[in-house]
Amino acid sequence: ETGVTQTPRHLVMGMTNKKSLKCEQHLGHNATYWYKQSAKKPLELMFVYNFKEQTENNSVPSRFSPECPNSSHLFLHLHTLQPEDSALYLCASSQDHLRPSGRGGTGELFFGEGSRLTVL
Amino acid sequence: KQEVTQIPAALSVPEGENLVLNCSFTDSAIYNLQWFRQDPGKGLTSLLLIQSSQREQTSGRLNASLDKSSGRSTLYIAASQPGDSATYLCAVEGDRGSTLGRLYFGRGTQLTVWP
Numbered sequence: 001e002t003g004v005t006q007t008p009r010h011l012v013m014g015m016t017n018k019k020s021l022k023c024e025q026h027l028g029h030n031a032t033y034w035y036k037q038s039a040k041k042p043l044e045l046m047f048v049y050n051f052k053e054q055t056e057n058n059s060v061p062s063r064f065s066p067e068c069p070n071s072s073h074l075f076l077h078l079h080t081l082q083p084e085d086s087a088l089y090l091c092a093s094s095q096d097h098l099r100p101s102g103r104g105g106t107g108e109l110f111f112g113e114g115s116r117l118t119v120l
Numbered sequence: 121k122q123e124v125t126q127i128p129a130a131l132s133v134p135e136g137e138n139l140v141l142n143c144s145f146t147d148s149a150i151y152n153l154q155w156f157r158q159d160p161g162k163g164l165t166s167l168l169l170i171q172s173s174q175r176e177q178t179s180g181r182l183n184a185s186l187d188k189s190s191g192r193s194t195l196y197i198a199a200s201q202p203g204d205s206a207t208y209l210c211a212v213e214g215d216r217g218s219t220l221g222r223l224y225f226g227r228g229t230q231l232t233v234w235p
Contacts, residue, residue: 042225
């Protein structure tokens with residue numbers, strides 16, 4: 001398998017449930033990302049991991065809890081969500097987050113197909 | 121804060137037309153600009169990446185230009201086909217301060233090409 005794969009593709013949960021989204025990247029990349037895509041809003045960065053270390057948390061509520069056991073696997077644990085959290089959650093990867101000095105920028109991002117979350 | 125705007129929000133054209141999609145950004149302190157394609161209910165596919173020092177990139181029927189100083193990019197699609205129907209998003213990566221390493225996305229242009 002190649003690229004970035006996300007499971008499940010669709011998830012419906014109640015506000016009291018606990019669930020997890022999973023992302024696997026098979027590109028040998030060191031950096032992984034969680035993005036949220038809501039209707040009528042631009043993509044929002046949630047978390048960045050570089051070499052298993054969380055380097056960014058974009059003021060995300062604690063009901064979203066990321067986990068990155070290694071660069072190939074990324075999870076987003078969900079608990080006590082709100083209906084307004086319903087969205088498409090996208091995982092992405094890149095070779096590194098901010099390439100070594102002198103090379104500038106992060107470079108190309110590769111996205112998974114997303115997990116469509118509905119909170120009832 | 122960086123803001124990215126895409127015009128038009130939606131575009132519907134007959135097959136064969138040459139198209140222009142526009143993207144503008146407020147802060148010119150960027151590493152690069154990327155154009156992505158998103159099919160309904162799917163993830164994003166990177167189409168072209170233009171480094172801040174470059175003026176344009178080409179891939180097949182797609183050509184993207186970048187004018188960093190004026191904060192604008194244009195995606196040209198030549199000889200459009202129904203298979204080009206999708207939402208096209210642009211994103212810029214900040215190169216300093218609080219924007220460093222962050223991608224800022226526009227809301228996209230929804231393109232429909234009819235036979």
